[in-house]
Amino acid sequence: GENVEQHPSTLSVQEGDSAVIKCTYSDSASNYFPWYKQELGKRPQLIIDIRSNVGEKKDQRIAVTLNKTAKHFSLHITETQPEDSAVYFCAASFTSGGSYIPTFGRGTSLIVHP
Amino acid sequence: EPEVTQTPSHQVTQMGQEVILRCVPISNHLYFYWYRQILGQKVEFLVSFYNNEISEKSEIFDDQFSVERPDGSNFTLKIRSTKLEDSAMYFCASRGPDRGLETQYFGPGTRLLVL
Numbered sequence: 001g002e003n004v005e006q007h008p009s010t011l012s013v014q015e016g017d018s019a020v021i022k023c024t025y026s027d028s029a030s031n032y033f034p035w036y037k038q039e040l041g042k043r044p045q046l047i048i049d050i051r052s053n054v055g056e057k058k059d060q061r062i063a064v065t066l067n068k069t070a071k072h073f074s075l076h077i078t079e080t081q082p083e084d085s086a087v088y089f090c091a092a093s094f095t096s097g098g099s100y101i102p103t104f105g106r107g108t109s110l111i112v113h114p
Numbered sequence: 115e116p117e118v119t120q121t122p123s124h125q126v127t128q129m130g131q132e133v134i135l136r137c138v139p140i141s142n143h144l145y146f147y148w149y150r151q152i153l154g155q156k157v158e159f160l161v162s163f164y165n166n167e168i169s170e171k172s173e174i175f176d177d178q179f180s181v182e183r184p185d186g187s188n189f190t191l192k193i194r195s196t197k198l199e200d201s202a203m204y205f206c207a208s209r210g211p212d213r214g215l216e217t218q219y220f221g222p223g224t225r226l227l228v229l
Contacts, residue, residue: 032216036157043118043205043220044157089157093216100145100209100216101170106156 002027004092006105014113019080021108023090024072030092033073034102035064039086047088048075080112116140118221120206126227130195135224137189137206144210146189147218148181150174150202157205163189196228 003026013019025033031052036044050057050064050073057064061080066073073092077084087109091102119138127133139146148160161171161181168181178194189208193200203225207218 034216034218036220043222045220046217049217095216100218101159101162102218103159104157 002030002092002094002103004090004103004105006090006108008108009106010109010111012111012113013080015080015082017080019075019077019084019110019112021075021088021090021110022072023074023092023105024070025092025103026071027092027094028068028071029094032093032095032100032102033064033066034091034093035075036089036091036104037086038089038107044089077110080110082112082114085110085112118206118208118219120204120221120224122224123222124225124227126229127196129198129228133193133196133226135191135193135204135206135226137191137208137221138187139189139206139208140219141187142210143208143219145169145208146181146183147207147209148191149205149207149220151205151223152202160191193226196226198228201226201228 034049063076090105093102146163206221
């Protein structure tokens with residue numbers, strides 16, 4: 001089955017700096033890669049996703065890049081703010097015929113210091 | 115914006131007891147999921163449900179677990195005989211209605227503590 005590795009486990013940055021979280025996956029058939037943000041005690045919320053036919057996607061201060069050959073994808077957050085502090089999970093899945101079961105990474109705890 | 119809801123938010127039970135966790139998916143969604151998250155660990159897939167039957171399940175989802183959609187709105191997870199290691203946050207999620215839409219919407223979770 002799919003295996004997703006996520007690094008780093010903890011990331012501490014100063015407000016205004018950029019943050020990068022990296023994930024690798026094992027199954028070359030995976031074609032959908034969402035990123036979730038989970039604030040303490042709350043539900044995971046989708047912040048951005050990318051499909052395998054795209055190399056990069058951007059949404060305001062958040063961007064995701066995908067390298068299918070190397071089987072890795074990254075989340076980039078620019079101009080970080082204290083409210084960006086949360087645990088971020090990457091996931092990889094193969095979607096076909098309606099089936100979609102994501103495999104999650106272990107999460108990165110992002111701390112943005114004011 | 116419609117949201118997935120779950121009840122209860124917290125449940126404490128004795129080992130060996132049965133628990134039922136309830137979820138109300140977003141009304142026009144067709145695919146339903148249960149995940150668990152042990153404290154400090156990653157989210158783990160348990161089961162997916164479509165067209166009134168289980169479509170996929172993980173190794174975690176053994177015979178003590180069952181799911182049901184008893185009516186047009188609720189989606190339940192039953193743990194027949196709870197064990198200490200079942201203590202976790204349980205998330206319900208839903209997606210749809212288009213088979214091509216992968217985005218899953220998570221509920222707020224039920225924190226289960228087995229004593």
